[in-house]
Each structure stands twice: as C-alpha cells, then as structure tokens.
Amino acid sequence: MSTDEPTEKPSDFGGSLSRLLRMMRPERALLSGVFAAGSGYVVLWVTVPLIFGHVTDLIFIGARGPGIDFTAVGTALAWALAAIAGSSGFAWAQGRLTAVVAQRLAFRLRERSADKLNRLPLEYFDRRPRGEVLSRVTNDIDNLSESLQQVLSRVAISLLTLLGVVVMMFWLSPLMALLALLTIPIAIVITRAIARRAQPHFSAQWASTGKLNGHIEEMYTGHALVKLFGRQREAVATFAEHNENLYSAAFRAQFVSGTTQPAMSFVGNLTYVMVAVLGGLRVASGTMSLGDVQAFIQYVHEFNHPITQLAAMANIVQSGLASAERVFGLLDAEEQRPEPLRPVPLGTVRGRVAFENVSFRYSPDKPLIENLSLTVEPGQTVAIVGPTGAGKSTLVNLLMRFYEVSEGRITLDGVDIAEAHRSQVRGNIGMVLQDTWLFGGTIAENIAYGVGDVPRERIIEAARATHVDRFVRTLPDGYETVIDEEGSNVSAGEKQLITIARAFLADPAMLVLDEATSSVDTRTEVLLQQAMSSLRKGRTSFVIAHRLSTIRDADVILVMDSGRIVEQGDHRSLLAAGGHYARLYAAQFAQPVAA
Template identity: 65%
Template sequence: MSTAAVNRDSPSSKKPMDFAGSARRLVASMRPDLLLIIIILALAAAGVALSVVVPALLGRVTDLVVVGLGGSGVDFAAIARVLLLAVVIVVASAGFTLVRGRLTARIALSTAFRLREQAATKITRLPLGYFDQQPRGEVLSRITNDVDNISQTLQQALNRIVTSVLTLIGVLVMMFWISPLLTLVALLSVPLSIVVTLAIGRRAQPQFVRQWTATGKLNGHIEEMYTGHALVQAFGRQREAADTFQEHNRELFASSFRAQFVSGVIEPALRFIGNLGYVLVAVIGGLRIISGSMTIGDVQAFIQYSQQFNQPISQIASMANLLQSGVASAERVFALLDAEEQDPDPATRPERTRVTGRVAFEGVSFRYEPDKPLIEDLSLTVDPGQTVAIVGPTGAGKTTLVNLLMRFYETTGGRITVDGVDVATMSRAELRRPIGMVLQDTWLVGGTIAENIAYGVDGATREKIVEAAMATHVDRFVRTLPEGYDTVMDHEGDGVSAGEKQLITIARAFLTEPVILILDEATSSVDTRTEVLIQHAMASLREGRTSFVIAHRLSTIRDADVILVMESGRIVEQGDHETLLAAGGAYSRLYAAQFTEPAVETA
C-alpha cells in the first residue's frame, strides 16, 4: 500500500506553545462540573475565612498574657475561651478541606474521563491518512499519559491554587485591619515576585513541551519494538533497538530535567524574596512596638499573617512546573481533538433494499500529497458477480484503489459509483455494510475464536459461525484445540499460526454474506495446500458476488474474469489470463518473472 511518508515528529514540537489559549480551553472543559466548582469555591472561602482568624485569636491570647502579667493577673478563663474557639475553627476548617478534596478529585477524574471519551470518539472520525502520519505509540501516549497528567494537574491545582488565592485575599484583609503601613511594606515584594515567576516560567514552558513530545516518541518506539519483538530477535537488531531506546530515553531525561530544574528555581527564588519582606516587617513592627503604636500581640499576629501571605505565593509559584506540564499535555490532547476529520457523511436518505454490486470508477484521480499524483483519470466498470484481479508492482496503487472504494480516502477527482449511486453521496455505514474485506495484515480482537469470526455480525448464531468456519477451512484446525471455538486469544492471536489467523479473518468476512468482496493478499500467509482449499472455497463464495482480488502470486488469480495490470496509478492492461499472456505485455513479464527459473551462473 502506498502511503505518505510517516512523520515521526509530534505536531506539538513544530508549533509554539499557546499556554494561555490551552489553559483557557482546559478550564472550559470543566464546564459540565460548574456546580461542583462553585461548591468547592464556597467551601474554600469558608475554610480560608476560618483559618485566617486563628492568628488574630493567638495574638489576642498573647495580649491577654502580657496585660495579665503587667496588671491584676492572667485571666486563664478568657484565654481558655479564646483557645477553644481557635480549636473549633481549626477543626471546622479541616472538615471543609476534606470535603473539598473529595469533590476536587471527582472534577479532575470527570474531566479526564470526558477527554478520553472525546479522543476515542475523535479517532473514529479521523481519516486513514492521519494514522499514516502518526506512530501508534504517539497517539496512545496522548490518550493515556497526557490525559493522566492533566487529571493530576487539575486535582492539585484546584486544591492548592484556589486555596492559595483565597488565603491571599483573606490574609491581606486581616493585614490591612491590623496595620496598613506594615501591609504596604509586605506588598513591596509582590511585583518582584511576579517578574521573577514570569521570567523563569517563559524559559521552562518549552522544556515541558519537549518533555511530553519525547514521552510520545519513547512510547512509539517501545510499542514498535514490542509488537515486532520476534523480528528484532530474528534479524539481530537488539543492540540497535536498545540504542534507539537509550537515545529517546536520554532525550526524555534531558528535557524532563531541564523542565523540572528551571521551573523548580521559582519557589526558592520567591522564598528568598519573601524572607527579605519578612525581615522588613519584623524590624518596622519592632519599632512600632517601642513607639507604642502597636501591641506585641498585633505584631505577632501580623508576622504570622506575613508568613501566610508569602506561603500562597510560594505555593502558586511551586506549581508552575505542574501547571506548565499539565497545559503542555492539554495542548497535545487538543491537537488530537482538533485534527482534520474525514468528510462528514451526507444527509440521510432512504437506503437501498438490495445491492447488486455493480462498481464503476469514472475518471478517478487521487494523490496523497498535492504535488505527487498517484492515480490519474482511472476508469473501470465491474459488473455484478465479476471477479476482478488487480496486479502490479509495489506502489502501483492497487490497495489505494480499493481504499478509495471503501472511502478510507476521498478521491481528488472523478467519482466512484455502486449500482449507479455516487459513493460520496452515501454514508460510510451504508457503503460498507454490503462489503466484506480481508487484508494482508490480520487483525484480531481479544476474545474467543467464535467471537472473532462473529465480529462483523451482531447476534450471529453458533451454527452460522461454524458454517462460515467450515467454508473457509477454519473448522479443521479449531477442532484440534482443547476449547474449540471457545479458545480465548489476545489481539496478537497467540496460540495460532499466521495462516490460521488469516483464515479466521476470511471466515469473519464471509459470515457477513457480502455483496462485494475485497481480498487484499488474503492468502499470502497460508501454506500452499491451504491456499488451494481457500481458492476452491472462494470460488463458490464469489458466485453472484462482485470480487476485487489484489494479488502478487499470479497463480491465485488465473480464473478471474478480468485482470487489471496497474503501473504508476494507471491501468496499463486488462483482460483474462490467457489473453494477457498472449499479448506479451506487462502481465506476461510479471508472469514470466514468477514462473521462469532464473539462470544460475557457475564459475
């Protein structure tokens, strides 16, 4: 099959990071949980309001002690009442925090659930060309690793950022209430903190983009090496595979280290700035105590508030790496969700009750890339019940032809009709329902052999499954298995041979009782004896059905009604086997190349 060159680089690595836009979109994705978010904000506000009162109460205790020691004695009853009130407030605030944490986890997991659901639905609407350009591991990484990272980011951000912002507001109110002058002194550090955070954050964000891009590449390599493990071993490429893994792993380590290191500088930098402000507050507060304009309890409370004031700023800054990582993952997921979809199905119309299988290609043109034509002005008519074999060298456009018929790709010119109806005017479900397709690459689902055969037919009975299996010679090897048709296989089909897996996929297609059959090198993985048996079975099953057979082994298509010879996207010859051999053209050369013994030079 001819495909566009595979692009191994993630799209996110080729465009600048839109932090603000992706962050806004991520926040918008939580809109279905708006009520829970409002409840969380209310709980956070209540908890913060309670917690910021505690330092003022402790300052009151200090003043009671100081006044008592300098006068008529310490009023322990009053101190006890204040301390009891502080304990009640702390317990109530902790209760609000517990409930808020549970609701936050629910919002984060619900958002991740929706994103995965949207991604899974999106994949069903993407054209085949998208997957030609993306490694499978890269796509899987976006749906799994990136969405998990988003979930963790939201869970921590909703808890810590909301609390930090509200704490900042509450503490500022209490600080102004105690001393506007000291509050202004404490606020001197804020502009410097903002400048430092923005400066470091701009340098850290590209590193997080590289980190998650490298993660996708590493996952893609691991997935490829796992599925091709036998070939890696057979060709002795273990060292090369390990070297490539090490290269991707080092790239991931380096980008992750740079991202974490750069963003990790923010918190200690802000702590240093906050400590400078703390020293100023302590010095000026001490002078005001000496001047008599503030009490010791007020200064003690204000110092506690100044620490609380710096703490949420440091917390928000310390989350810069988490936020940047989460938004980088969100952009990668949104890039998948924004990928160009296949053309939508036309408006619904009454479906035909019967399909005869007449297929016509009328001046069809197609190209994977705008400047590289593959098929140009191809015309072909296939009558109902005809078997059409398509042969030609690799890259001639054989598989592309049937992919256009199935609308895996859209034509760039001309049209294709089934029973005179343009396939572009049909829904894909309506078009593909009467078509059975068997590819060279087998694909199985995790489940029993019976479930794999019945995959394309809802409610297929065991009798129908066995009938299809017998017609395609699946039954003969299934009977030798201990569990028979109930033998469980994984998606790799472990436990059965490559040829037996191919037979199962053929039985699956035949069970659908298709009007049109597409067999793309369907017998390439079976032995010669099985191939002969399948040819006989297909001969009877093709009766009354339109069949497209793509084959490299010309011995399998001698009895085809029409043989098409394709070269460079054009039909250069067509006719039956005997006619094409007698013509001495492209087909004859292909046939001679397969069945003529090559001369062997001897010294």
C-alpha cells in the same frame, strides 16, 4: 513521517488556557462549590492566628498583673480548635469537588478524542506513529487531568487565603501590611521570568514522550523482526536517543521551574526580617500588643505561603497546558469529508462498480492514479496485480472510502458512493487484509466480530467453510480459546483463517481480499481457494494478489503499473498477449537453470 512539534513554533498558551476554561463550563455548579468550600476554609483559617494572638495577650498580661485567666484561655483555645476542624472539613470538601471536576473533564476529553479518532481519515494515521497518537489520548490527558486537579485545589485556596490574610493584616497594621505587600511585584517578576524560560522545555518534554512511546510501540509489535534482522543494537540506540532527549527536556523543565520556590522563599524571608524588626519597635513603643505582632507574623507566613504555592504552580500549569495543546492538536486535526446532508440510500446492493475517470493523489504534487476508468459487473471476480506501489491497495481503499478521490467518481449500482453514507458502503463490503487483526477475546468472538449476537451454529458453519474448525477442535478450550491481544498463541496462517471466517459469517454483498492467503501453507491454500470460490459465488469480488496462481479463475484480471491499468483480460488471454502479465507469470514460475 511527520509529527506535531510544539517546539518548532511559538505555542499559544493563552489560547489553550482560554479553550480549557470554556470546556469547563458544564462544571460551573461544581466550580462554584469549589469556590464556596475554599471560602469557608479561608474564613475559618484566618481567624486562628488572631485567636492565638489573643491567647498570647491573655497569658502575657495575666503574668504581669492579676494572674492568668485560664477559663478565658481555654475558651479561646476551644474556638481555635473548632476553627481548625471546620477549615479541615471545608478543605476536604473542596479537594473532593476538585477531583470530580478534573476527572469529568478528562472523561469528556477521552470521549471527544475517541470520537475524533473515528472521524479522522486514514491519512492521519498513515503519517504518524501509533504510539504518538496513543500518547495524546492517554499520557497527555492523564497529565492534563492531574495538573488541573492540583491547580484547582491549590490555586483557589491560595488566592482566597491571600485575600483573607491581606484583609487581616491591614486590620491589624496598615503600615506593616504595606511593607509586606512590597514582595508581590517582586514575586510576579521572578515567576514570569522563570515561566518564560521553562515553557519551551515542557513542550519539548511532551513531544519527546510521544516520540519515545511511538518507538516503543513499534519495536514491541515488531520485536520478532527486530531480532530476525539483528537490529537490536539499532533499536536500543534509537531508544537511548529518544530517552536522552526526554531526560534532557524533562530535566531542564523541572530544574528551571523548580527554582521558583527557593526564590520565593528568599523573598519571603526578607519580609519576615522587616516585619519582625518593625513589629518589635511597635511593641516597644506601645502602639501594638505582643499578641497582635505574633498574629501579624503568622499572617506574614500565611501570606508568603500562598505566593510560594502560586509560583510553584507555574511548572504544573505549563506542563498541563503543554499536554492540553497536544490534545487540542488531535481534536483540531482535519477530519475526513463530512457525510452528505441527505445521503442517498443504497438499498439492496447488486454489486455493479464503476470507476469513472478517477484520479487520486496522496499529495497535490505527486499523482498516483490518473483518469482510471473501470466497470465491474455484479458477481464478477476482479483480480488486481502489479508491482509494489502500482496503486492496487489504493484502488480498493478508494472503493471503501478510506480515501476520497481527487477527481472523478466511483459508483455502486449507479449511486455515487460519495453521496452515500460511509457505513452503508462499508457495510456491504467484506474485507480480508494481508495484515490480520485479532482482538483480545475468544476465537468465537473474533469470528463474530461486526455481526453481533449470532447462534453458535452459524459461527461453527463459517469456521467449517473456511477450515478454521479443523484446528480449533485441537485446542483444549475449542472456540472459547482466548486469543491474546497480539494473537501470539495462534499461528499466522490460523489468524488469517479466522479473519476469512469473519468475512464469511458477515455475508457481505461484495468482497475485498488483499493477499488473503499469503500466510497459509500450500495444502491450506488449496482448501481456502475452494472456500473462496464458494464465498465469492454471486458476489462482486476484488482480489489483490502477488501469487498469480491464486487468481487464474478470476473473471477479469487488471494489471496495474504506476496508477494505470496497463492490461485487462482473463488469465488465458493475458498470457497469450505476452505483455506485462505474461512476464510477471513467467517470472514467478520460471524453472531454475542448472549450471
């Protein structure tokens, strides 16, 4: 089973960033608001150190001369408070707009992912753990949204603050400003070196997260079997291995990227020392006032702060882009064959099915079905038997267009199903699988799934015909009994009965029954055979069966082996032939020989 491994090949983070920016185009107006609010914040904030420097000069000069002008000091402080309050308001507005942008992007990504999942072929899900796929749609999109919100909020402010501070520093002292700017190349070199080392670990972190989720999902859904076969230790050991891989990758990613901030702080402190020394000399020489030096030192702090923040954003950007790549990997996955531009309408389906020289391969070098031809007349019941891996389920999957034929064609009432819309083909086929599926809802809702709003009488009628009514009546809430998502509050046989009632209510033109009675007791099986005979009447039916006792009344029995039909006929003729079917039948009903 293959999964995408970002660590196996170089990741195109530039391409992912470019694609992410293109996806944000619908939010251009909001992004302009983010920039405007950030600009307002910076314009007001950078004036505060200048005002405080002016206050320092008023106090310093006043203390040495005619006295302190407290009115002027109070007015300056009032302006400073107004600037602080205004900048806080702009920062709040910018944060709110940023949250809207990030959540709208996440909303669209979830929509596209859900839509994409509906367009992916069954093959995609067969080759990947469900937990891995779910991790991309949930964990990765959430991480991308959170990363984007943090980056937009901080990066916009940091860049604008950096620009505003540089302007103010050059206005106060071009010489000292140039000295402070010497740290920028150093910061860029350090940040790029750390980011280059951290990126593979972030890719490994999110790949490990997908694997861990896949294992947890599989172990949780199969926890009964895990306990039954005593595989708890192996399950725990596998979990520990995935958990250790995730811990190792996450630790390396966070540790390496976490060295950015202390490195930037060290560079910033060096700048402080140089500015303090040069500023002191300039005050002593009378070329700058004490207030201007104080303001400049505050600007140096504000100058280093956005650089440190931008450097610290590197790990968040890398983590977000690693998740973005995984989401884009899902969105770029090869889809099922597109629907024809002008699909042929099926009309009222009679149920004549023809397989014409059909070949199918899961992979090009491993043929499964080769040159299979078969014609099924309307209303016939066709049973398909054979050993595991013979191609029985594949045959009906091709009919349902879950897979597309490699060669040949399948027709329904003379229409090539590849030229019809999938929804039309599947809408005429009712399917009951060996693996039952129920969702979290009432029994009535589960029976009516796929049919829409129907009167309660029709639901009860379908339930009675399939013997669901007899056990539903024993439940305290009857048809309003809520089934949990795993269906653990009803037995396996009862779950299968509900899915059969669902097919009965849908009243399809054709039926596919894949071991539909495998989980019911002998008495219920007899009752179900009666219900199935009534359900199949007048409908073309394909019955996949291992228990040969359930298909004796089939019009045609196909015996498959290695993707070929090796025998074909009814129950009596196949027994008389003494071939594959007769041997299978004898093996199932042979009496044990007493020693």
